Amino acid sequence: MILVFGQSGQVATELQRLQPDALFLGRAQADLSDPDACAAAIRAHAPRVVINAAAYTAVDRAEEEDALATTINGDAPAAMARACAALGIPLVHISTDYVFDGSGEVPFAPDHPTEPLGAYGRSKLKGEQGVRAAGGTYAILRTSWVFSAHGNNFVKTMLRLGAERDSLTVVADQIGGPTPARAIGQACLTIAQHLQTAPEASGTYHLSGAPDTSWAGFARAIMAEAGLHCEIADIPTLAYPTPARRPLNSRMDCSSLSVFGLDRPSWREGLEDVLRDLKGNS
DSSP, X not given: OEEEEOSSSHHHHHHHHHOTTSEEEOTTTOOTTSHHHHHHHHXXXXXXXXXXXXXXXOTTGGGTOHHHHHIIIIIHHHHHHHHHHXXXXXXXXXXXXXXXXXXXXXXXXXXXXXXXXXXXXXXXXXXXXXXXXXXXXXXXXXXXXXXXXXXXXXXXHHHHHXXXXXXXXXXXXXXXXXXXXXXXXXXXXXXXXXXXXXXXXXEEEXXXXXXXXXXXXXXXXXXXXXXXXOEEEEEOGGGSOOSSOXXXXXXXXXXXXXXXXXXXXBHHHHHXXXXXXXXXXX
């Protein structure tokens, strides 16, 4: 049995579609603000593998809720990892490009020094450190710019605004890889299966959609694919201030995913899938 922390988030929702017989624990069953409860859930269910698809993801609010973000993103994954290590089962934990400072233009390798810009990135980095320190079998999967037909994300925001307005201004100097939540879910399942027979593959990996683009470039693709006549004007990050600093460079080197037979997913294909899902839901 696969145990998944998360139930309503983007990746957890896709995992339910991909692996409906897995056990999904939402906040009512395992609240990540109580790390001991998360560890107890693992011991109680004794699964063959654990996937942590739950997190505190409110990047700006984390600046004011640093302690809560750190508990959910830092302490809870560490507690999960220790419980998994004690039972000898693998843990797949999802992390983020926000552990880096976003400098330069070269894609970040998994072993590149980390230097988060804000509270959210610091909390996710603490989680990574806790997972590694537990000494068990694990994979940390860093990803970026997640989108799907579920929850709140950039694609759904652009579709809503694009239907309401003739033009929008969108940041053009942040560069990264939009990543379909479905591709992340599939990668988690593939990695989890691999780790059960090859624990030596434990480590940190990157998964982001290809090709790299800007938020403005992504927005134009969304409008074109959806048939919306909304013009996108480029602006710099400085023209759109937010409580938390965003990394300008979110490019990630995903080449080590070849260990699992995985490659970067096409975000354009993922976007087509999401638009089909949204059309079907409506």
